[in-house]
Amino acid sequence: MRAVPQCLGIAILTFVTAMAAAAQSPSAATSYVPQEPAQQSPMPSIIAPATSAPAPAILLPTSSTAASLQSSPASPAVQLLRDFKDSEVKFGLDELMDILRDRRHEGWVLAAYPDPKTGRPLVGAGFSLDLSARDHPQLDPLNPHPFVEPSSADLWQAAGLDRERLQAILEQFHQRFAAWNKRKFRRKIGTLEPEITDADASQLLRISIIQAIYNARAYCRNFDRLTASQQMAVTQLVYQLGVNLQEFGQFLALINDGATAAALPARDAAAADAKFWQSVQESLIHSQWARLYRTRAVAVIAMLDPDYSEHPTLAERRVGATLRPAVIHRRRVKARASRQLASNGTQPGRVHRRSSRTRTKRTA
Numbered sequence: 001m002r003a004v005p006q007c008l009g010i011a012i013l014t015f016v017t018a019m020a021a022a023a024q025s026p027s028a029a030t031s032y033v034p035q036e037p038a039q040q041s042p043m044p045s046i047i048a049p050a051t052s053a054p055a056p057a058i059l060l061p062t063s064s065t066a067a068s069l070q071s072s073p074a075s076p077a078v079q080l081l082r083d084f085k086d087s088e089v090k091f092g093l094d095e096l097m098d099i100l101r102d103r104r105h106e107g108w109v110l111a112a113y114p115d116p117k118t119g120r121p122l123v124g125a126g127f128s129l130d131l132s133a134r135d136h137p138q139l140d141p142l143n144p145h146p147f148v149e150p151s152s153a154d155l156w157q158a159a160g161l162d163r164e165r166l167q168a169i170l171e172q173f174h175q176r177f178a179a180w181n182k183r184k185f186r187r188k189i190g191t192l193e194p195e196i197t198d199a200d201a202s203q204l205l206r207i208s209i210i211q212a213i214y215n216a217r218a219y220c221r222n223f224d225r226l227t228a229s230q231q232m233a234v235t236q237l238v239y240q241l242g243v244n245l246q247e248f249g250q251f252l253a254l255i256n257d258g259a260t261a262a263a264l265p266a267r268d269a270a271a272a273d274a275k276f277w278q279s280v281q282e283s284l285i286h287s288q289w290a291r292l293y294r295t296r297a298v299a300v301i302a303m304l305d306p307d308y309s310e311h312p313t314l315a316e317r318r319v320g321a322t323l324r325p326a327v328i329h330r331r332r333v334k335a336r337a338s339r340q341l342a343s344n345g346t347q348p349g350r351v352h353r354r355s356s357r358t359r360t361k362r363t364a
Contacts (some may be wrong), residue, residue, distance in 0.1 A: 090228035111192035112173040124201035145217040151234040159203040212239040233303035
């Protein structure tokens with residue numbers, strides 16, 4: 001207890017002596033002031049690294065890298081296709097995917113194969129592998145929807161696949177096409193090793209259907225007023241014909257201008273007019289496309305019937321009864337046979353007579 005007052009007295013004496021020294025010399029006052037922050041400086045140095053330093057070092061590079069990988073290479077068309085929602089159409093995308101996988105429509109091949117007409121490389125359900133981006137202007141001033149025509153590489157990327165893998169598939173295709181002709185290549189389709197998985201082909205098919213939906217809206221300004229089966233029919237036409245659909249002038253005029261004129265005051269006016277949609281079907285029935293691809297055309301044209309959802313089989317029978325297959329002329333085969341007989345120096349009549357004489361001799 002006696003030590004406490006003694007220590008307190010010594011501290012008071014020291015403080016008084018220091019204050020007297022500071023009053024006598026101004027330089028000592030200036031040197032004394034910085035000593036207070038010097039004593040407090042260790043505390044901020046401990047707190048600062050714990051609060052701010054570690055977080056930016058870990059989070060910022062990861063988020064920026066992911067954003068650059070997803071957004072920087074993607075074109076506006078690819079981003080538009082990725083933002084599509086299934087609720088934007090009345091039909092189910094999975095149902096249309098099952099239809100296009102059927103051999104009567106596009107088929108399903110997991111390796112690159114040539115198109116039967118053009119010889120261009122296809123894969124999956126007819127996905128084109130080497131198309132370039134095209135400029136497809138909207139010529140209808142009353143239709144606000146633009147056409148979406150990205151390249152095959154952009155669609156490949158929108159499906160979540162690697163571009164380098166696409167390049168390797170194209171190189172393999174061109175090597176095989178150079179070694180085989182188109183006919184031999186198509187004969188070997190069933191023996192080709194898969195180059196993509198079933199899931200990859202499904203993603204490519206889905207992204208192609210989404211592109212066809214956007215372009216169907218660009219072709220048909222009343223697309224959102226159609227029934228589910230009618231939307232699916234127009235989408236299939238765009239998927240199969242592509243930019244060639246613009247050559248179907250009568251069909252496009254009916255579904256655009258004619259739909260408003262023939263509409264009835266009902267909830268779904270365009271679908272309620274059966275006579276109107278019958279004329280739309282006839283515009284496709286008399287086309288060369290319907291005659292060449294009769295099986296596929298019957299299924300697509302029947303979906304334009306307003307009552308297709310209730311009686312799909314009856315709707316296909318009605319279209320099949322009026323749609324006749326294309327007539328295939330085989331004059332070249334007869335001419336080739338006659339040229340072979342002429343080169344042998346014989347006549348067709350004599351050949352038949354000789355064969356009949358030999359038969360009678362053998363029987364005798």
